[in-house]
Amino acid sequence: xxxxxxxxxxxxxxxLLEIKGEIVYKTIAYRKxxxxxxxxxxxxxxxxxxxxxxxxxxxxxxxxxxxDELLSTGKLEFLEKLNNEIPTELATWLNVPTLxxxxxxxxxxxxxITRLSQLExxxxxxxxxxxxxxxxxxxxxxxxxxxxxxxxxxxISIGRALPLANEIVAALKKARGVVDAQPxxxxxxxxxxxxxxxxxxxxxxxxxxxxxxxxxxxxSRVLGKGEFKSSVEFSDGVRAQVWAYPPKEFGTALxxxxxxxxxxxxxxxxxxxxxxxxxxxxxKRVKDGKEIFCADEEDxxxxxxxxxxxxxxxxxRGEVEAAQANDLPKLILLxxxxxxxxxxxxxxxxxxxxxxxxxxxxxxxxxxxxxxxxSASLGVxxxxxxDDHKKQAAEIKKVQKQLGxxxxxxHASEVEIKADGSLDYPDEFLASLDLVLASLHTSLxxxxxxxxxxMLNAVRNPHVDIIGHxxxxxxxxxxxxxxxxxxxxxxAAESGxxxxxxxxxARLDLDDAYARRAKELGIPLSINTDAHSEADMDLxxxxxxxxxxxxxxxxxxxxxxxxxxxxKWLKKRG
Numbered sequence: 001x002x003x004x005x006x007x008x009x010x011x012x013x014x015x016l017l018e019i020k021g022e023i024v025y026k027t028i029a030y031r032k033x034x035x036x037x038x039x040x041x042x043x044x045x046x047x048x049x050x051x052x053x054x055x056x057x058x059x060x061x062x063x064x065x066x067x068d069e070l071l072s073t074g075k076l077e078f079l080e081k082l083n084n085e086i087p088t089e090l091a092t093w094l095n096v097p098t099l100x101x102x103x104x105x106x107x108x109x110x111x112x113i114t115r116l117s118q119l120e121x122x123x124x125x126x127x128x129x130x131x132x133x134x135x136x137x138x139x140x141x142x143x144x145x146x147x148x149x150x151x152x153x154x155x156i157s158i159g160r161a162l163p164l165a166n167e168i169v170a171a172l173k174k175a176r177g178v179v180d181a182q183p184x185x186x187x188x189x190x191x192x193x194x195x196x197x198x199x200x201x202x203x204x205x206x207x208x209x210x211x212x213x214x215x216x217x218x219x220s221r222v223l224g225k226g227e228f229k230s231s232v233e234f235s236d237g238v239r240a241q242v243w244a245y246p247p248k249e250f251g252t253a254l255x256x257x258x259x260x261x262x263x264x265x266x267x268x269x270x271x272x273x274x275x276x277x278x279x280x281x282x283x284k285r286v287k288d289g290k291e292i293f294c295a296d297e298e299d300x301x302x303x304x305x306x307x308x309x310x311x312x313x314x315x316x317r318g319e320v321e322a323a324q325a326n327d328l329p330k331l332i333l334l335x336x337x338x339x340x341x342x343x344x345x346x347x348x349x350x351x352x353x354x355x356x357x358x359x360x361x362x363x364x365x366x367x368x369x370x371x372x373x374x375s376a377s378l379g380v381x382x383x384x385x386x387d388d389h390k391k392q393a394a395e396i397k398k399v400q401k402q403l404g405x406x407x408x409x410x411h412a413s414e415v416e417i418k419a420d421g422s423l424d425y426p427d428e429f430l431a432s433l434d435l436v437l438a439s440l441h442t443s444l445x446x447x448x449x450x451x452x453x454x455m456l457n458a459v460r461n462p463h464v465d466i467i468g469h470x471x472x473x474x475x476x477x478x479x480x481x482x483x484x485x486x487x488x489x490x491x492a493a494e495s496g497x498x499x500x501x502x503x504x505x506a507r508l509d510l511d512d513a514y515a516r517r518a519k520e521l522g523i524p525l526s527i528n529t530d531a532h533s534e535a536d537m538d539l540x541x542x543x544x545x546x547x548x549x550x551x552x553x554x555x556x557x558x559x560x561x562x563x564x565x566x567x568k569w570l571k572k573r574g
Contacts, residue, residue, distance in 0.1 A: 001045070001070055001071055001074065002043060002045075002220030002221070002235045003037045003038060003040055003043055003044055003218070003220065003235035003236070004038065004220065004234075004235050004236050004237045006034075006037050006044055006067060006070060007033075007034040007035070007037040007038045007236075008034075009070065009076065009079065010030045010031070010033050010034040010037070010063070010066075011030070011031065011034045012079070012088070012091055013030045013078070013079060013082065014027040014028075014030035014031045014034070015091040015094050015101075016082050016083075016086045016088070016090070016091055017030070017082070018094075018101035019086050019090050019091070019094075019101045019104050019105050019108075020082075020085060020086050020105070021101075021102075021105065029058075029060070029063065030063070032058040033056075033058045033059055033063045035058070036056060036057045036058040036059070037056070038235070038236050040056065040218075040235070042217060042218070043218075043220065043235065044056065044067060044071075045071055048067065048068065048071050053067055053068065066078060087108070087114040089114040089115055089116075090104055090105075090108055090114055092116055093116065093119065095149055096116075096119075096142065096145040096146055096148075096149055097141075097144075097145040097148055097149075097445070097478065097479075098138075098141045098142065098145050098445065099142060099145060103133065103134070103138075106131065106132060106133065107119070107122075107128065107131060110131055110132075111127065111131075116146065116149075119142070119146070120143070120146050123139050123142050123143045123146070124143065126139070128142060141445055144445055145445075148479050155193035155194060155195050155476065156193060156194060156195075156238060156476070157192065157193055157475045157476060157505050157506060158187065158190065158191065158192055158193065158194060158505050158508075158542060158545075159504075159505025159506065159539075159542060160238070160505075161187055161194045161197060161238070162183075162187065164197065164234070164238060164240075165183040165187055165197050165199065165240075166183075167216075168181075168197070168199055168213070168216065168240060168242075169181045169182065169183060169199060171212055171213075171216060172199065172201055172209055172212060172213060172242070174212070175203075175208040175209045175211075175212040176205070176208040177203045177204050177205040177206070177207075177208050177209065178201055178202070178203045178208070178209050179202040179203060179204070179247045179250075180201070180202040180247070180250060181199060181200065181201045181202070181209075182199070182200055182254055183197065183198065183199055183200075184198040184199065184200050184254060184257035184258045184259075185197075185198035185257060185258065185259060186259070186260075188258045188311045189258065189259065189260065189311050189312055189314055189315070189549070190311070190312050190542075190545035190546070190548070190549060191549075192475060192505070192508040192511060192512075192546065193475060193476060196238075196239040196240060196241060197238065197239070197240035197241070198240075198241055198243075198257055199213075199240060199241065199242045199243070200242075200243050200244075200245065200250070200253055200254055200257055201242055201243070201244045201245070202244075202245055202246070202247040202250035202295075203244050203245075203246075203247070204246065204247065206227060206228055206244035207227070209242065209244055210225060210226070210227070210230045210242065210244065213230050213232065213242045214230055214232055216232070216234075218234045218235045218236070219232045219233070219234055219235075220233055220234060220235040221233040223239070227244075228243060228244045228245075229241065229242065229243050229244070230242050243257065245280075245281070247295055248293040248295050249280075249281050249282060249293055249294075249295075250294075250295055250296075251293075251294030251295050251296045251297045251298070251299050251300050252278065252279065252280055252281060252282055252283070252293070252294045252300055253280045253281070254297050255267070255294075255297050255300045255301075256278075256279070256280035257280065258311050258314060259314065260314055260315050260316060262315070262316035263309075263314040263315060263316045263319070263320070265316075266316060266320045267300075267304065267320070270304045270305075270306075270320070271283065271303075271304060272286075274303075274304065274305075275287060276292070276303070278300075282294070283300075283303060301323070305324075306320070306323045306324065307323055307326065307328060309323050309328065310328075310331055310548065312331070312545060312548040312549045313328070313331075313548075313549070313551065315549075317516075329551050329552075329553050330553055330554075331547075331548045331551070331552065331553065332544055332547050332548060332552045332553055332554045332556070332557060332560065333544070333554070334540065334541055334544050335365075336554040336557075336560040337365075337366075337527060337540055337544065337557070337559045337560060338365070338366065338367045338368065338559060338560060338561070338562075338563070339366060339367060339368035339369065339370075339558070339559040339560075339561075339563075339566060340361060340366050340368075340369050340370070340528055340529055340531065340537065340540065340559065341368070341369070341370040341372070341410075341412070341435060341437065341466060341526050341528050341558070341559065342370065342372045342414065342437055342466075342468055342500065342502070342526075342528035342529070342530045342531075343357060343361070343369060343370070343371060343372065343528070343529065343530070343531040343532075343536075343537075344371070344372065344373050344374070344414075344530075344531065344532045345357055345371055345373060347371070347373045347382075347384060347388065347392050348373035348374040348378075348381050348382045348383060348384060349373075349374065349381040349382055349532060350373070350531075350532045350533070351532055351533040352533060352534060354371060354392075354395055354396060354399050354409070355399045355402065355403075356534070357369070357371070357531070357534070358399055358403060358407055358409055359403070360534040360537060361407060361537060362403065362406050362407040364537055364538075366407060366537075367407060367408065367563055368407070368408045368410065368563055368566060369407060369408075369409055369410065370409075370410040370411075370412040370434065370435045370437070371392070371396065371409065371410070371411065371412055372412045372413055372414040372435070372437045372468070373392065373413060373414065374413075374414050374416070375413055375414065375415045375416045375423075375424035375425060376416075376424055376425075377416045377418060377424050378416050378424075378441055378442075381441075383416070383424075384413070386425060386429055389411075389413065389429075389433075392411065393411045396409050396411050408563060410434035410435050411433060411434045411435075412433055412434055412435035412436065412437060413425070413433055413436060413437070414437050414438075414439050414468055415430070415436055415437065415438045415439070415464075416438075416439065416441060416442070417438050417439060417440050417454060417455065417457070417458045418442075419442065419443040419446070419454070420454070421453060421454040421456075421457035421458070422457070423438060423457075423458065423461060423464075427461070427463055430461075430463035430464070431463055431574065434570065435465050435466070435570060436463050436464050436465050436466075437464075437465065437466040437467075437468045437500070438458040438461070438464045438466075438467055438468065439467070439468035439469060439472070440454075440455065440469075440470075440471075440472040440481055441472060444472050444478070444479075444480065444481045445481075445482075446481065446482075447482070448482040448483070448484060449484075451481045451482055451483055452483050452484040452487055452488065455467070455470070455481070455483055455488055456487065456488065456491050459488060459491045459492050459495055459497050460491060460495050462495075462573070462574055463573075463574065464497055465497065465498060465570060465573050466497065466498045466499070466500055466526050466528075467492070467497060467498070467499050467500060468500045468502065468528075468530070469500055469502040469507045469509040469530070470483070470488065470499055470500065470509060470510055470514075471483060471509050471510075472509070473507065473509050474506050474507065475505070475506050475507065475508065480509065485514055485517075489514070489517055489518055489521055489523065490521070492518065492521075492523045493521040493522060493523050496524075496573070497523075497573075498523070498524040498525060498526045498558055499514075499515075499518050499523055499524075499525055499526070500525075500526045500527075500528055501515055501525055501526070501527045501528075501543050501546050501547055501550075501557075502528060502530050502543065503527060503528060503529045503530070503539045503540045503541070503542045503543025503544070503546075504529065504530050504536070504539055504542070505539065505542045507530070508542060508543070508546050510525075510546075510550075511546065512546050512547075512549035512550040513550075515546060515547065515549075515550035515552065516549075516550040516551050516552075518550075519550060519551060519552055519556050524556070524557075524558050524569075525547065525550075525552060525556055525557050525558070526557065526558050526559055527540065527543040527544060527547055527557050527559050528540075528543070528559070529543065
C-alpha cells in the first residue's frame with residue numbers, strides 16, 4: 001500500500017467523521033496525517049519496516065497503529081465500523097460545491113439516499129427545497145455544483161506538475177550517457193492543467209536513464225520499463241513517462257512530443273509540401289527515403305523555412321501563419337517584470353510584514369510593489385477598515401523612508417466586489433489610495449446576468465485600476481463566476497481598466513484565451529503574484545507563462561513599464 005492509498009484512506013475517514021458530526025480535532029488529525037503522507041520523501045512502508053512510524057510528521061500513536069494494521073492486513077477495522085454507521089458514498093458528496101457535511105447528513109437521514117445520481121434526481125424533482133435549512137436557491141446551487149463536478153477533468157495544476165517534472169529532468173540529466181532531458185506535452189506548452197508528465201531524454205545509451213527514472217524517490221509503481229520507454233506512478237498518484245532517443249534525433253522527437261496535435265498536423269503538412277515526411281525520428285525525403293536528422297528543435301523549423309515557434313504558442317491559433325509571415329511576437333520574459341501590483345502583508349492575511357515583503361521583492365528585482373490587503377467585508381481574510389488603512393499608510397511611509405529609492409511601495413487595497421455589485425469602500429476613500437484592485441471572492445454562483453452586472457459595476461468605476469483574478473476560479477476545485485466575458489472585455493476596453501493575470505497556479509486567471517482577446521482589444525494586462533509570503537513572489541513565472549500563451553509582449557503588461565510610465569497611468573486613471 002503506497003502513500004497515496006494510505007492518504008486516501010485517512011482522508012476518507014476524516015470526511016466520514018465530518019458527516020457523522022464528530023468533534024473537529026479528530027477530523028483535523030486525520031487530514032493532517034493524509035497531507036503529511038503525501039509529502040513524505042519516501043514510502044511510509046519504509047518507516048513501518050524500520051519501526052519509525054512515529055517519526056512521520058502528524059502521526060501519533062493512534063494513527064501509527066492504523067497504518068500498521070493497514071500495511072499488515074490491507075484492512076482497517078476502524079474504517080469498516082465507520083462504514084456501518086455512515087455510507088462511504090456520502091464522502092463523494094463533499095466534492096459538490098456549496099454542500100457541507102451537515103447538509104449531507106441531513107439530506108441522507110431525511111431522504112435515505114447515498115449516491116450522487118440520487119441526489120441529482122432529488123434536486124431535479126424538487127425534493128430538496130422543502131428540507132430544513134434548504135430552499136429553492138439551495139436546490140439550484142446543488143444542481144449547479146453537481147454540473148460543475150461533472151465537468152472536472154482529473155488533470156492536475158501546472159503548479160503541481162512542473163516542480164515534479166523539473167525534479168525528474170534534473171535526476172535524468174545526471175544519469176550516465178544522458179546528453180539532454182526536457183519536459184514535453186502540454187506541460188512544455190505551459191497549459192494551466194496537465195495530465196500525465198511526458199519527459200524526453202537524449203542519450204547514447206538509455207539503460208542508465210531508464211534505471212534512474214524507475215528508481216526515483218516516491219515512485220510507488222513501475223507501470224512499464226523498456227529500453228526506450230518507461231512509465232511510473234508516484235505516491236501522490238501522478239503518472240509520468242520517459243522516452244529516450246539518440247541525440248541526433250532529439251530535435252524532431254521534442255517537436256513531436258511537445259504538440260499540440262493541431263499544430264503538428266500543420267507542421268507535417270508543410271513538410272509534405274516540401275517533399276519531406278516528418279516523424280519523431282527524422283525527416284525523410286519522399287523521393288529517395290533519405291533521412292535528415294535534427295539534433296535541435298530549431299533545425300526542425302528551419303528545415304521548413306520557419307523561425308522557431310515558442311512552445312507556448314503551439315496551439316494552432318495562427319502561430320504557423322505568423323511564422324510564415326515572419327510576424328511572431330517577441331514574447332514577454334520573466335526579466336521584463338518590474339512591478340508586482342498585488343501582494344498581502346500581516347495587515348490582512350499575509351505571512352510577513354510590509355518591510356519584510358518589500359525587501360523580498362526588491363531582492364527579486366522589483367521596482368514597484370502595491371500592498372493590496374483585503375477590504376473590510378472579507379472578514380475571513382482579516383479585511384481592513386478605513387481607519388486600519390490610515391495606520392497602514394503611515395507604516396508604508398515609514399518603510400519607504402527606510403528603503404529609499406530601492407523600491408517604490410504603493411498603498412493600495414484589494415477591494416471586494418460585493419454581491420450587490422457595490423464596492424467595499426466609498427469612492428472618496430478609493431480616490432485616496434495609490435491603486436485600487438477590485439476582486440470577486442464570494443457569491444460566485446450567482447446567475448450569469450447578475451454576476452456580469454456586478455463585475456461591470458466594478459469595471460466602470462473610475463477609481464478601480466485593476467480587476468483582480470476576474471473570474472475568481474480556483475484550479476482544479478472551483479469554477480469561476482459565470483461571467484459574460486465578451487461584455488466584461490468590451491467594458492474594460494471602454495473604461496481603460498487593467499485586467500489581472502493572477503500568477504498563482506491555483507488561479508491563472510485571466511486564462512490565456514481571454515488574455516489574448518484583451519490584448520487584441522487594447523486592454524492593459526497586469527501580471528501579479530498575489531503573494532502572501534516571500535515564496536509566493538516566485539510564482540510570477542507562471543503568470544508570465546500564461547501571458548506568453550496569450551501572445552503578450554512586454555508592452556502589453558503594465559508591470560513591465562517604467563516606474564514613471566506606470567505612475568502617470570495611475571494618475572490619469574484618477
